[in-house]
Amino acid sequence: MYICPMHNKELLKGTLKTIILQLLTEKGRMYGYEITQTVKSMTEGQIQLTEGALYPTLHKLEAEGLVVTQKEQIGKRVRKYYTLTPSGNKAAVNKVAEFEEFVRLIGLLLHPKKSLQ
Amino acid sequence: MYICPMHNKELLKGTLKTIILQLLTEKGRMYGYEITQTVKSMTEGQIQLTEGALYPTLHKLEAEGLVVTQKEQIGKRVRKYYTLTPSGNKAAVNKVAEFEEFVRLIGLLLHPKKSLQ
DNA sequence: CAAATATACATTGGAGTCTTATGTATATGC
DNA sequence: GCATATACATAAGACTCCAATGTATATTTG
Known part of the structure; x- marks a missing residue:
């Protein structure tokens, strides 16, 4: 997914939708390129989305x-803005919760010594 | 991977090697079936490895x-025990660290409000 | 002002991981 | 005797993402 300095790229699989939905929850409205730049800056340059993963x-x-689009003319270029629908909002909440649960479960396997982390 | 009650199975992708290496670090020596049962019990039944993922x-x-095997005769059945090699030990440490870093980075995206969690 | 880089969309082929299904065989509990 | 548990294994296919490629405009820099 994501060109990134992280060695284990597979780890990131399955998180892309969650990331996008959560960003849209926070920012309200974003276009594709903006998402790539936001993710890059928020992760200290460690996660860089690729177009081949993002646009599909x-x-x-x-x-x-889960999202709807509006096209906006910027000079001669067209930007495609994405906004969450109501079901997209719910999906965002669910996905983030699922991710938290996932981290907790893997934590049980990886840090069994730390009582309850 | 893993037949499991978690809805978002994709989240778990890329963690299987990390889980196996870490379990071997803790337990020293395990066989395949034992790994599936240990993971199941440690995660409250939430993560159940499938053979199709585990054995390959x-x-x-x-x-x-990263691992070496010893076959052991148990009655008429053969168990295949796996043990970490020195490079397997290093790999385990690295993989767990990578996973921690991954969780930290995704946290930056999913919980921007919580200062440094 | 030309070239490089940044902005902005998109698709396609292929790699890699896991799931589902299937196969074989022994052991145990009811 | 039959279902379930133990214990290994492989194969076909789904799915996600990466790398490469394509198109086009805008801005920066030498």
């Missing part, structure tokens, strides 16, 4: 009815 | 020189 995922989210 | 991964770890 955005299109999937749209097809699933 | 164990074979890969062996091919990479």
